[in-house]
């Protein structure tokens with residue numbers, strides 16, 4: 001853990017009341033923890049907008065019986081092989097598969113990969129989640 005710094009924040013009463021209510025619902029232990037997450041989110045958004053390197057996870061749900069779907073999906077994954085760190089495939093039901101694709105690279109390229117996968121016929125749902133790669137004060 002890196003060194004912790006303290007600083008004071010002045011807020012209007014209605015704003016801090018609303019914030020406290022919000023963070024209680026999110027199960028934060030204290031304001032510091034909640035504010036740290038807000039700052040990290042802001043920095044991840046900034047990296048995303050500026051084309052910095054981020055980590056992303058694509059979660060997709062598809063019907064593997066759809067003709068050509070699996071081979072098309074693999075062709076796309078090979079087109080982005082420099083971006084993909086690992087994939088995990090889970091057989092959900094007789095028809096449905098869950099694929100989890102971990103990536104690291106430019107957010108715009110990760111977004112392109114997710115869009116191409118989403119456009120395949122037989123894909124039911126694609127979700128993309130982006131996080132930082134760690135150079136933003138996580139302290140590891």
Ligand code: NI
Nearest residue numbers: 090091096097
């Ligand atoms: Ni499967």
